[in-house]
Amino acid sequence: MDTSLLIQYALGMTPALLTLVIVMVLLALMNFLLRRNKPGEIPVFRQVLLILSTAAGVLLVIFMLPISETSRGQILSLLGIVITAVIALSSTTFVANIMAGLMLRAVNSFHPGDFIRSQDMFGRVTERGLFHTEIQTEDRDLATVPNLFLVTNPVTVVHDSGTIISATLSLGYDISHRRIEELLIQAANDAGLTDSFVLVGELGDFSVSYRVGGFFEDVSKLLTAKSNLRKKILSVLHRNGVEIVSPNFMNQRVLAEDKQMIPRDYREDWERLEESTAEEVIFDKADSAAEKESLKKEKKTAKARLIEIDAELKANNKIDTASLEHEKIEAEKRLQEIEASLNEPNDETKDG
Numbered sequence: 001m002d003t004s005l006l007i008q009y010a011l012g013m014t015p016a017l018l019t020l021v022i023v024m025v026l027l028a029l030m031n032f033l034l035r036r037n038k039p040g041e042i043p044v045f046r047q048v049l050l051i052l053s054t055a056a057g058v059l060l061v062i063f064m065l066p067i068s069e070t071s072r073g074q075i076l077s078l079l080g081i082v083i084t085a086v087i088a089l090s091s092t093t094f095v096a097n098i099m100a101g102l103m104l105r106a107v108n109s110f111h112p113g114d115f116i117r118s119q120d121m122f123g124r125v126t127e128r129g130l131f132h133t134e135i136q137t138e139d140r141d142l143a144t145v146p147n148l149f150l151v152t153n154p155v156t157v158v159h160d161s162g163t164i165i166s167a168t169l170s171l172g173y174d175i176s177h178r179r180i181e182e183l184l185i186q187a188a189n190d191a192g193l194t195d196s197f198v199l200v201g202e203l204g205d206f207s208v209s210y211r212v213g214g215f216f217e218d219v220s221k222l223l224t225a226k227s228n229l230r231k232k233i234l235s236v237l238h239r240n241g242v243e244i245v246s247p248n249f250m251n252q253r254v255l256a257e258d259k260q261m262i263p264r265d266y267r268e269d270w271e272r273l274e275e276s277t278a279e280e281v282i283f284d285k286a287d288s289a290a291e292k293e294s295l296k297k298e299k300k301t302a303k304a305r306l307i308e309i310d311a312e313l314k315a316n317n318k319i320d321t322a323s324l325e326h327e328k329i330e331a332e333k334r335l336q337e338i339e340a341s342l343n344e345p346n347d348e349t350k351d352g
Contacts, residue, residue: 241260
């Protein structure tokens with residue numbers, strides 16, 4: 001090919017190449033700016049805006065190509081056919097997950113940091129996206145759950161103001177249920193539960209099923225609280241001479257009548273030393289998401305209060321100006337601290 005033709009072709013492609021570079025830089029910059037200050041929450045606005053901007057960029061590059069109007073129209077027609085085919089083939093899950101994501105946001109039943117359960121899935125929410133919701137499980141793993149799954153299956157949300165924690169056990173008919181209820185209530189109270197209760201669940205052939213529970217306020221330590229309740233049940237029952245054994249225990253090994261299957265305490269202060277911090281390890285990302293969510297709410301409240309203070313200062317209706325000025329300074333200082341915390345680097349979010 002003649003050198004002059006190559007140079008002419010290269011010069012003709014220059015506007016399209018420059019447009020492509022500018023579009024890519026703008027998309028990267030837009031993605032970076034929109035990701036800031038959105039921990040634990042992948043906004044629908046960002047994803048939709050990026051999709052529309054990408055489509056506009058592709059069209060702009062096509063229009064800058066040094067080709068005839070006929071060729072440009074053919075390329076646009078082909079692009080439209082390809083996009084239509086892709087949407088048609090993937091619409092079953094693609095569009096359904098988008099609609100499910102919008103529905104979950106409209107209902108707004110859970111937020112980052114909340115415990116949720118859906119079928120066999122249990123954990124704390126770390127991210128909410130347009131297509132999926134990310135959950136941190138009890139094994140510290142991150143599970144990606146399609147939004148369509150959460151819409152088509154019942155979702156149980158642990159209320160952040162507290163929940164009921166309970167445990168079930170079976171004891172023999174040789175012990176009065178009144179005595180058992182007293183001991184189980186004591187165990188629940190020792191475990192830090194309030195409004196404790198005991199329910200008789202089932203009268204079996206060889207044993208009685210009891211359910212003991214109570215209200216627990218600090219849901220961030222849910223797993224530890226469940227474990228502590230079971231520990232207290234063991235300690236209280238054993239300390240009061242109540243055996244927790246199988247009804248067929250005597251058929252397996254014959255013991256003396258005065259022999260009790262109660263372990264000796266290893267040390268008196270064992271339970272005090274055995275403070276568990278399992279949630280700090282298991283739900284580290286969920287804790288971070290919950291903290292960021294709380295900071296965003298506090299930021300909104302602080303801004304609203306600053307507006308109120310400014311309005312009161314402007315009105316100047318014989319109010320304590322010095323006190324309001326001090327409160328304003330403190331609120332602005334707190335806002336700066338919140339902004340600094342929200343601007344801390346976060347792990348790259350998924351889903352766009």
